[in-house]
Amino acid sequence: MRARVGLLVWSVLPATIALGPLLGALLPGGGHLLLRDGVTTPRSHLTDSALGLGEGAARAVPQDAVVAVASSVIDGGALVVGILLLALTGAGVGAGVLIARLLDTTAAAPRMVAATVAIWNPYVAERLLQGHWSLLVGYAALPWTVVAAAALRREIGPRSVAAIVLCLGIAGLTPTGLLMNALLAVAVVLAPGAPRRLATGIVLSATALLSAPWSVAALTSGAGAASDPAGVAAFAARAEPGLGTVGSLAGLGGIWNGDAVPSSRTTWWALVGTALLLVVAAAGVPALWRRRSPVIVAVTGLGLLAVLVAALAATPLGLDVGRWAAESVPGAGLLRDGQKWVALWMPGLVLATAAAASSAVRAGVASLLVVAALPDLAWGVGGALRPVQYPDDWTRVAATIGASERDVAVLPSGTFRVFPFSGDVPVLDPAPRWLAADVLQTGDLPVGGQVVAGEGERAREVEDQLLAGRAPDPSLGVGWVLIEATSRGEFGRVDESLGALDAVHAGPDLLLYRVPDAVTPPPADRTAAVATHLLWAGLTLAAGAIVAAGTVRSRRR
Template structure:
């Protein structure tokens, strides 16, 4: 056998062919399990600050965004209402959260393979680690923003899809439709993915008309945004927001870092209690330095690729995200934000400025991956072994930067069990006999079974009837008023001990009293004494208001159609991707078969 033939034979091994996909996928799963460990160890439901999962959710007007409050949980709540008809809500949320973190990591590896071809598996593993193991993920988990992490996960995949569209590669539009739809689980998610995809598609170059690809991306973004856009148009909820929310939700400086350092380190969430313990100590500085060192090692390599318009686009997005978030926390930025809350409809969606720090992730994972090759080139000539060594060192640095992200961010992200009374009350309350009011007033609760932190009241997700809540948020330094005017009126009636006929006139058919949690009851006992008590135990009491009726909701069918449009886009995208993949695979097999037949015919000849 000739030397040339021997080299050709050794260049096509079969076993390692799976490594470029298999290893990053498995590593992403490992990190996901390490982060979410407590969610897999016992049955239960995620009930942590803004995260509320329940055994069963219902397609109420609030779930469709048709209340007078902002449609912030649309279409998330409607999705859970449909899913929990066949799957327990605790299982559904755990699966969705697990899929989100896994997809974020594996998507980072995919982004590296697309934009940094030939970088190798160790570089992809480093990218996976940066995407999953960072302060942004930890803080959003602790804040209970599990659905926002779905939008975060969709970012690298949407970029890959936009690159495929630019290159006119098969399935690009289908993939973009699917991942924008996944990001559409929350309004913020679709804006994160949609804006990034549009910026990538707007850059010069590519094999498809720039106007055509921008129109297509804009149309898809609007289509997957239909649930909350339609809900806002029908109900008018959230068109104005309390200016106090601007300073309350501005990015926050962490120890020894300042605001810009916190933001650049993928941290700085507004709630000082929703942070891993290590970020409340001087380790925040050390951890941020470690993360940024891993990223900085690859920035020169990315600079040398500055002719790639996609990398330039991601760099621009990242810089704007850092500067915009930081400026939003300055005095001029706060004044501008307060003006926008009053004068710009829907500006309330932007008030949590630290959410946009997610836009740094694509650039950071690329830089971290590029850094593996850069370190090898500068310090060690043996690629195979040194890439693994430098990747391992980078992974250790990133994990060490935030050691308490492991095991549910130090055990805080864990399932809880509801008292039996919730199931009893949920089985009694119907949707046709009026809406439900709750006591004590307010949206947040502190139950013994949910732990020491304040959690969103589970009643709106637990009951078939719409639950009236004001949307007012209690934050450090005061309160941020919500948009639920009708709920404010009903709360006032209960606190004043008004006659039940006043509740009946406002469509209230039920009053749920939640025991064991602090809050204002006012003179509500005077009203409750005139109502019919239909259930009571140590945790809950349920009263029925006689004569109440179900309110007619304008546009409910239109809102449902908007949700169906989103599901249609996601289903079409998934089907198109699968069909494209199958077509490609069949074509490869046919070409391989044709080549074999030609070789056999030549041998016979």
């Protein structure tokens, strides 16, 4: 018990330091995360888009539905920041449990090093800066998935099956999280030395069922059947200073967005920091090799393969293949951000660094080197993670529109905004999460000086009409036009459009207009979407209850 508490406390410490000022969002009125793709609001709503029924590909399900339901009870900003804190802490504790199980040790030193590596690395820093909080939930599940899959190899029973379902269900908050953990679980159960067929079938069946919220949405709506091939190069892994692409990825860095990196990764320290991390890992390789464990080989092999594939995907040949896939293979857009799959390297890296920490002294040195490799992850990644306060206009407009059956069009054009109250960093438009009505979005993403086209054709048609000075065609089902007046962006000749609309709200930040005679679009059939979300939630909660009950019984014994 003392060892478990020590591991938990050790994991909470770096997680808290990494999030820093963002933890203020946990307090009443503490503000909200609003940084690049990370957008929280006081309350989200169970709109068609939140269920994956919009024009765009279902990339944020069941995540958006979970936040919509949970934010009816707790402030959405506190909810997401709380999940982030649990995820980072869970990554550290999971890494420690992984070491205890696979290295068969009760020593505290290697588990502490493992926890430090799992939390304090460029992947975590870059995804925090990009706002990918839900991806970090899937990342945090990786060591737990290895432990659960290894248990499934040894014995197939209610508790071992429930454990793997629970890990995949939690990771399944996003499609990428589920697929990463499923790949890892399959690699473990297929490793030589244990019965494979039934265990593999269990993992694949669980993955198929838990992916239903987004896979069924993609099949029934047709969204995401093809994606813009320009996104392949735009989202390819990036070489950091002093490192090639392989070196950046091997150090768990290399995110496509060069602006979403800690300042230390933009200088020669990127090379030094990566070298420090990999030197610590290399010191443990001989100890891992002597174990001849099929599971350890599978875990590290998959991680190295992820590094290699992500690096190859950024080469001219890899980019050509990716562009072909984007145009020809349904759902290939899910794979375009190649660097995010490097998360699969984390469990192997954790094993190697922990194997090097055979004593308290070595553990202390290793932990110091890992932290020194990325000093500016501290305090909200150098202060970049800070909660923001929305102007009062947002509350007023949300109350005015209510749960309207007609859609909302928003200007300026595009998907990202730059607000005075959120700083100079572009952020996803918060309107789709603030409003209970569906907000039309083109899904266009500005990346590296070019625009990667999204799937929102109806949104693009309405946006073009407004920019050209025309009121939206009433047949398109747009009942409201929201002008985010303080944001930078293109407004075109929208002033000419507004003359034909009814002014409803005029505040310092937002202007709201009603479209006269707008046709109410036919309601989407939510039956399948709701059923698949309930399936995912039911399986995950049931698995959690079985694991909890089994844990209580074993501790009593």
